[in-house]
Amino acid sequence: MSATAEVMTEHPAGELHHPGAATYLIVAAFLVALTVMEVTVFYVHALRPVLVPLLLVLSGAKFVLVAMFYMHLKYDGWLLSGIFIFPLIMATLLLLALVLLFAYLSHHLLITTPL
Amino acid sequence: MAAQPKPITIPQPSYLEGGGILSWLTTIDHKRVAVLYLASALIFLVFGGIEAMLIRIQLWSPDNHFITAATYNEMFTMHGTTMVFLVVMPLLLGAFGNFMIPLQIGARDVAFPRLNALSFWMALTAAIILHLGWIRGGLPNAGWFGYANLTERYYSPDLAVDWWVVGLLVSGTSTVLTGINFLTTIVTMRAPGMSYMRMPMFIWSLMITSILILLAFPPLTVGLIFLLLDRFFGTHFYVSTAGATPILWQHLFWLFGHPEVYIMALPAFGIISEIIPTNSRKPLFGYPMMAYSIVLIAFLSYGVWGHHMFATGMGPVADSAFAITSMLIAIPTGIKVFSWIATVWGGSLRMTTAFFFALGMVLEFTIGGLSGIMHASAPIDLQQTDSYFVVAHFHYVLFGGVMFAILGGFYYWWPKITGRTMSDGLGKLHFWLTVIGFNMTFFPMHFLGMWGMPRRTYTYGADLGWEGLNRLETVGAFILGIAFLVFYINIIRSLMSGEKAPADPWDGRTLEWSVASPPPAYNFATLPAIRGRDAWWSLKYGRAGSRGVAAYVSGQAPQLPEPEGPVDLSHVHMPAPSIFPLVISLGIGLMGLGLIVGYYRIIFIGAATAILSIIGMAFEYPGFGRETHDPEHAPSSGGIDVRKVGIWSFLGSECVFFASLISTFIVYKSRSIGHPGPEILEIPLTSFSTFILLMSSLLMVLALAATQRGDRRWEKIWLGGTVFFGLIFLGGQVYEFTHFYNEGMGYTTNLFSQSFFTLVGFHGAHVAIGVLWLSVLLVAAFMGKLGKSRALSLELAGLYWHFVDVVWIVIFTLVYLMQTVSGA
Numbered sequence: 001m002s003a004t005a006e007v008m009t010e011h012p013a014g015e016l017h018h019p020g021a022a023t024y025l026i027v028a029a030f031l032v033a034l035t036v037m038e039v040t041v042f043y044v045h046a047l048r049p050v051l052v053p054l055l056l057v058l059s060g061a062k063f064v065l066v067a068m069f070y071m072h073l074k075y076d077g078w079l080l081s082g083i084f085i086f087p088l089i090m091a092t093l094l095l096l097a098l099v100l101l102f103a104y105l106s107h108h109l110l111i112t113t114p115l
Numbered sequence: 116m117a118a119q120p121k122p123i124t125i126p127q128p129s130y131l132e133g134g135g136i137l138s139w140l141t142t143i144d145h146k147r148v149a150v151l152y153l154a155s156a157l158i159f160l161v162f163g164g165i166e167a168m169l170i171r172i173q174l175w176s177p178d179n180h181f182i183t184a185a186t187y188n189e190m191f192t193m194h195g196t197t198m199v200f201l202v203v204m205p206l207l208l209g210a211f212g213n214f215m216i217p218l219q220i221g222a223r224d225v226a227f228p229r230l231n232a233l234s235f236w237m238a239l240t241a242a243i244i245l246h247l248g249w250i251r252g253g254l255p256n257a258g259w260f261g262y263a264n265l266t267e268r269y270y271s272p273d274l275a276v277d278w279w280v281v282g283l284l285v286s287g288t289s290t291v292l293t294g295i296n297f298l299t300t301i302v303t304m305r306a307p308g309m310s311y312m313r314m315p316m317f318i319w320s321l322m323i324t325s326i327l328i329l330l331a332f333p334p335l336t337v338g339l340i341f342l343l344l345d346r347f348f349g350t351h352f353y354v355s356t357a358g359a360t361p362i363l364w365q366h367l368f369w370l371f372g373h374p375e376v377y378i379m380a381l382p383a384f385g386i387i388s389e390i391i392p393t394n395s396r397k398p399l400f401g402y403p404m405m406a407y408s409i410v411l412i413a414f415l416s417y418g419v420w421g422h423h424m425f426a427t428g429m430g431p432v433a434d435s436a437f438a439i440t441s442m443l444i445a446i447p448t449g450i451k452v453f454s455w456i457a458t459v460w461g462g463s464l465r466m467t468t469a470f471f472f473a474l475g476m477v478l479e480f481t482i483g484g485l486s487g488i489m490h491a492s493a494p495i496d497l498q499q500t501d502s503y504f505v506v507a508h509f510h511y512v513l514f515g516g517v518m519f520a521i522l523g524g525f526y527y528w529w530p531k532i533t534g535r536t537m538s539d540g541l542g543k544l545h546f547w548l549t550v551i552g553f554n555m556t557f558f559p560m561h562f563l564g565m566w567g568m569p570r571r572t573y574t575y576g577a578d579l580g581w582e583g584l585n586r587l588e589t590v591g592a593f594i595l596g597i598a599f600l601v602f603y604i605n606i607i608r609s610l611m612s613g614e615k616a617p618a619d620p621w622d623g624r625t626l627e628w629s630v631a632s633p634p635p636a637y638n639f640a641t642l643p644a645i646r647g648r649d650a651w652w653s654l655k656y657g658r659a660g661s662r663g664v665a666a667y668v669s670g671q672a673p674q675l676p677e678p679e680g681p682v683d684l685s686h687v688h689m690p691a692p693s694i695f696p697l698v699i700s701l702g703i704g705l706m707g708l709g710l711i712v713g714y715y716r717i718i719f720i721g722a723a724t725a726i727l728s729i730i731g732m733a734f735e736y737p738g739f740g741r742e743t744h745d746p747e748h749a750p751s752s753g754g755i756d757v758r759k760v761g762i763w764s765f766l767g768s769e770c771v772f773f774a775s776l777i778s779t780f781i782v783y784k785s786r787s788i789g790h791p792g793p794e795i796l797e798i799p800l801t802s803f804s805t806f807i808l809l810m811s812s813l814l815m816v817l818a819l820a821a822t823q824r825g826d827r828r829w830e831k832i833w834l835g836g837t838v839f840f841g842l843i844f845l846g847g848q849v850y851e852f853t854h855f856y857n858e859g860m861g862y863t864t865n866l867f868s869q870s871f872f873t874l875v876g877f878h879g880a881h882v883a884i885g886v887l888w889l890s891v892l893l894v895a896a897f898m899g900k901l902g903k904s905r906a907l908s909l910e911l912a913g914l915y916w917h918f919v920d921v922v923w924i925v926i927f928t929l930v931y932l933m934q935t936v937s938g939a
Contacts (some may be wrong), residue, residue, distance in 0.1 A: 021820055028813040032806065039802050042932045052936055057927035062809075063921050067516060070816050072919045077755055080763050087767030088697065090330050091774035098366060098778040101421075104430045105362070106785070 018075055027069045034062050117815035129534060129633040141692035143228035144636055145213050148235050150532065152209030155239055155755025156607075159201040162246075164599060171556070171592040174585045174908070177577035184573040187277070188256040191571055193245070195259025196279065199375070200286050203513065206521050207382040208293055211237060212321050215808065216531060218296060218627035218634065219315045221643045226299040228690050229732060236294045236700035241286035244707055248278045251712070255279035255340040256572065260372065261342070263353030263364035268346045274711055281344050281707040287332045287339070291768055294328030296812055297321055299760040306626070308645030312406070315625045315649075318401055319406045320385025320581045324378050329764060330417060331374035333772035334385070337779070338367030340873075347710065350869040352779075358866050361428055363466035367775060370877045373493035377416040379513065381409055384451055385522035387473045391455050394470035396460025398649055401454040408447035408454075415444040425493045426500045434493040442490030445484065452481055467478040467621065468542030472523030479515025483508055486561070501571075504564025510557040522602070529609065530616030534633040537613065539927050551870045555591025559584040579913045636745045639687055648834050699725050730891070762911050766918045773922050774875060776907035777885040777929060780870040785937045787867035790858045793934035797851070801931050804847040805923065808882075812839035815889075815913045825903040831896045834909070837916070838893055842887040848879045874930065878922055 038058045041047050047054060068074040073081045142148060161836070169190050176371035198691045213231065215222055225231050234787050252274025257266045266276045301322040305314070314322075341352035342364070381471045392399045399405060421429055421437030429437075455477050464470070485509040490496045498926035499505055524544075529537050564570075568581050573582050617629040630638060647653040662749045704723025708714075784793060818833035854874070860868045891913055895901045901909060 021817055024816045024820070024879065031813075033811045035802065035805055035809065038928065038932055039798060042798060048935075052933065055928050055932050057289040059924050062924045066809075066812060066917055066921050066924070070812050070920075071914055076759075079755060080759060082771075083298075083302075083760065083763040084253065084767050086326075087330055087770045091770040093418075094334070094370065094513065094771060095774045095778040095781075098148055098775075099781050101366065101429060102360075102363075102434055104433065105360070105428075108430060 011071055018072055019069065023069060025067050031062055034058050034065075116377075117938035118484040128635065129524045129631065130636045131534070131633050137453025138692065139262065140697055141694045143224075143232045143690055143693055143696070145217050145225045145228065145231060146532075146634065146636075148231050148762055149210045149212075149214035151235050151912065152205045152213060152238070153532070155242065156202050156205040156210060157199055157603075159205075159242060162601070163194055163197035163202055166190045166197065168592060168596055170194065171589040172926050173574070175589045176586070177575050179574050182385055185253075187573045188571075189248075191256040192255045192258050192279075193230070196245060196255060198513070199246070199259060199379070201238075203379050203521065204290065205238060205516055207379060207386075208236065208297070208321070208519070209291070211386065211521075211524050211528065212293075212382065213299060215317060215627055216321060217304070218531075218630065218638055219318050219625050220304060220309055220640060221626050221645065222300065223638050223642075223689065225296050227296050227761060228291055229696055230296050233696035233699055234289045234296065236697050237289035237703060238308060239284055240700045241282045241289060241703040242708075244278055244285060244704065245282035246278075246295060247708070247711075248275050252278065253280075256509055259816070259837075259918040260368055261364075262368075263361035264355065266342055266346075266364075268355060275344075277346060279713040280346065281711055283518055283705060284336065284339050285703060286342070287336050287357045291332050291547065293338075293766070294297065294325040294332075294760055296765045297312055298325035298329070298460055298760075298764050299757050303755060303757045303760050306642050306645050306650075307649065312403065313645055313648045313650065314407075315385075316388035316402070316405055317385035317625075318365050319379040319409055320388070323409045324381045325764075327374050327381070327413045327416065329380050330376065330771055331371045334367045334369035334775045337772060337775035338371075341367075341779070343874065344869070350863050350873075351866065352783075352869065358786045359593075359783065362424075363779065365424050365427060366420070369423045370417075370775075371893070373423060373673050374416045375418045376509075376512065377412055378793075379517045381413065383476070383517040384409065384752075386520045386524040386527070387455060387476055389450075389625065390469045390473040390523050391458050393527075393623050393647075393846060394465045394467055394473070396465070396622070397457050397462045398624075398652075400456070400457035400460075401450070404450050405454050408450045412444060412446040413932070415440055419444060421495065423495075425496045431435055438491050438493050442488060445488050445491075448484055452477060452484075452877060456514070457460050464587065465621070467526065468527075468539055468546055469523045469527035471543065471546045472526065472549075475546065476516055476519035476523060479519055479550075479553065483513075483515050486511065499564060501569055502564035503568045503570055506570050507557050507560035507564060509894070510560070514553060514557070519549075524545075525602075527621070528627075529606075530620050531627055531632050531634070533610065533613075534616050534631075535609045535613030536620065541601055542606070545598055545601045545605060548594055548601060552591050552594030552596075552598050554615060556588045557591075557593055557625070559588050567642075622897065624649040626650050629654065656851075664772070668899075691781050693732065695728045695735060697729040699732070702726075702728060733753070733891070756907060758907065758911055759914075762914050766914065769918065773874075773925070775873045776870075777925065780874045780930060783866040783870040787865045787870075789865050791855075791858060792867050795855060795858060795860055796931050796934050798931060800847060800851060801927060802850075804844050805927050807840050807844050807847070809922050811837050811844065812917050814840060815916050819906065819909050819913050820908050822901060822906045823903060827896070827899070827902065830901060830909075831893070834889060834893050834896055838886055838889050841882055841889065841916075845879060845882055845886065848875070848882075852876075871930065875926065878919070880927060881919045881922070885912070885919050888912045888915065906921055 038055060041051060041054050041058070067084070071084075073084065130144055131150075138146060139151065144153075169182055170187070171292060173179055173187055173190075175181070215224070216222075242326075245255065245846075254275060255261075255278055256275050257271060257279070259278060260916060261276065264270060266280075293300040301318055302313070311319075341350070343353065344350040345352050352361050353359055353361045388399055401546065415882060419441045421433055422441045459474070486504070490499065490505070490508065517655050526537055526542050563581055563584050566579075568575065568579075575585075606933070607643070620632070626643060627634075629643065642881070643650065643654075702721045702723070702725030705724065706718050707721075709717030709721055723932055814833045814836040818830055818837060821827075821829035821833055855868075862872050863869055892901060892909055892912055894906075
């Protein structure tokens with residue numbers, strides 16, 4: 001097996017050739033490094049004030065790496081990216097909206113009754 | 116009819132001919148599936164109509180007891196549920212959508228014919244489940260929106276809500292499958308030359324509706340799952356005494372519920388946008404703006420759900436935001452109304468029954484739209500909430516808008532579907548009775564609502580002064596009932612003795628009119644090349660913008676060449692029938708039934724039936740993994756394989772599913788009462804699990820790369836490694852869950868535990884499905900049946916696997932690493 005050989009398969013129009021093993025290994029190295037950084041950030045108390053943005057950036061980077069390289073969105077046509085990214089954006093907005101709406105409720109209304 | 120341009124007709128049997136009952140049970144032909152939807156929806160329309168009549172009879176006079184209060188609750192619940200899920204959506208999407216999409220885009224079938232059949236049988240299964248309450252436990256009775264916590268076991272102890280929950284879960288899954296199928300079909304299988312801006316407006320509406328389905332149904336699914344868990348497994352997702360809030364249900368339901376209005380309205384707009392240009396003999400006015408309006412309406416509809424919840428007290432900022440988005444949606448809707456009017460203006464009108472219904476729709480829907488703008492204003496809405504004004508509003512939208520369009524679509528497409536004409540005289544009678552009955556029934560509700568009559572009320576006092584208008588409404592409802600009787604008589608008369616319909620009875624503009632009525636099974640002998648918008652019109656008259664009326668009337672219209680001699684169909688490949696969609700649905704139905712009645716053997720039998728049938732369907736045809744679609748559509752007109760578009764659509768929908776679960780976890784994390792809480796989560800173990808899952812993704816892409824270059828040895832090694840790592844991850848999860856249980860954190864201990872286990876458990880279930888999927892492919896690899904030519908099968912499984920990976924990346928961060936961050 002040639003680890004660095006690019007895969008020369010036939011792809012339909014609109015799709016570029018998928019990357020080879022070398023690219024996949026480099027991405028894996030980044031993923032591991034980012035995960036190590038995430039866990040480190042969790043344990044370093046000095047970083048607690050910026051814990052949320054740091055973790056969001058790191059996990060966002062991991063998400064993008066997997067989607068772009070392993071799921072081949074970087075190489076496939078714009079259409080497939082659009083079909084995935086638009087719902088992803090809508091899902092993110094949904095999550096934010098629900099969290100914010102309930103955060104408002106929690107801070108302005110006392111509707112929780114102990115069991 | 117002078118100088119009718121002759122469409123290309125081929126003396127081949129129509130899709131309706133041949134085969135007995137078994138051929139209908141196993142059919143995967145989009146046209147036959149559409150007819151199945153049509154027939155079932157017409158039956159359930161009778162159910163829904165009778166339920167409505169019983170409601171109106173009960174409200175005929177004050178202090179009436181024609182039916183009991185309990186029966187009344189069942190009637191209005193089942194009327195709403197039936198009309199939305201079993202009539203309107205099946206007719207718009209299942210019947211008209213299924214029948215017309217391939218015909219209008221110039222394809223031979225939908226992208227996934229067997230999935231299409233599965234959607235129908237699941238929808239029918241859901242409909243049957245929803246009605247099993249007749250036999251045991253009572254019909255659903257908590258309203259079509261099933262507000263929590265009325266639906267909790269404590270307040271609704273019988274089986275009625277159980278039928279409703281399970282029925283809607285099955286129905287929703289069926290609709291999502293339809294959405295994936297339609298989106299993939301429209302995106303990838305359009306005839307050569309049919310660009311997006313050349314698609315018929317009905318296709319535009321269905322494409323955007325499909326996207327909306329993928330975005331809107333997952334929150335409902337999650338909401339229903341929570342309710343199911345509350346009722347069957349003792350969780351407290353909507354129990355306020357446990358710290359939860361029933362408002363969560365309202366958010367999840369209306370996140371579905373308002374887009375659902377447009378899931379029904381957009382196809383209706385599409386139908387009207389077909390009928391009006393054809394009967395005006397003009398191109399649709401403002402085509403680009405009409406298309407963009409559909410997109411904008413769909414986008415905005417996802418951000419207006421809060422206007423159903425002004426009365427819950429969301430706060431001034433949220434109220435203002437939802438009010439603004441709700442008002443904004445009137446702009447693209449107004450564009451559509453003015454474009455329809457402008458299309459009619461100056462046209463050479465043909466006053467067919469379909470056109471009557473289309474014009475009626477424009478008027479009645481506009482009335483409903485105007486009262487809708489009132490609801491967008493929070494202070495006004497607070498006065499109207501839960502009053503009959505709301506009932507008036509949504510019936511003007513859903514009956515005046517959507518049902519009028521459906522009836523117009525019936526008269527417009529019936530000749531194409533059945534090959535028979537309907538009586539125009541009976542059609543006109545049907546129309547006028549509908550207009551009179553509809554307005555007499557629903558317009559007075561505006562006044563009753565403003566006078567304070569609450570919706571869903573069983574009866575009312577004689578001193579309230581509501582009797583007169585209620586009687587008027589009941590008389591109107593009976594006139595409406597007579598109108599539908601005329602409609603059914605027209606249908607039966609057409610089927611029994613209707614004249615044979617020509618291929619192009621309306622001098623149509625779109626491709627479905629270019630084939631015989633009814634069409635042959637394969638639709639098109641040769642896929643048409645599209646030269647412009649209004650494809651069939653431009654083929655007939657040269658150019659889409661040309662009215663062609665003068666030529667048509669004077670008999671000088673160009674004649675299309677008839678094929679000389681028999682047409683060669685040897686290149687046409689149509690997929691074979693399959694019994695598996697029916698059997699899978701049967702298995703799913705048994706699972707639901709077993710759960711509700713508490714016979715777990717039935718659940719097991721149902722699950723085994725469904726799983727074995729799914730595997731059977733995967734290996735149904737010889738040449739597993741080989742391209743089975745029409746070579747003219749492989750990979751597709753868009754250059755991308757249909758299966759890739761399908762799986763990406765599914766993953767897009769899954770994003771919303773997991774977002775709903777994650778947001779619930781975040782919200783309930785800080786509302787949870789007592790211990791344990793997030794501090795119980797162990798980072799070292801989960802970090803290891805995360806590393807394992809990331810590495811499994813690496814092995815997955817290496818397996819794919821090996822397959823793509825034909826390296827069978829490494830294909831098996833990497834694929835086996837992926838499965839192995841997946842199993843390690845699952846083992847870690849089992850260990851973690853067991854550890855938590857031993858530490859005192861059971862599934863129903865508190866809000867934290869139940870939302871944690873549900874979120875992480877659903878992810879684990881996805882991993883398990885992925886492991887099963889990859890294991891099947893691994894077996895295929897060892898049998899030598901994977902290989903380079905079937906790399907796409909592995910790529911599709913890989914996409915699913917990587918998606919599971921990215922979801923875990925999010926869960927690891929938001930659930931585990933942010934455990935010290937307070938929730939909402």
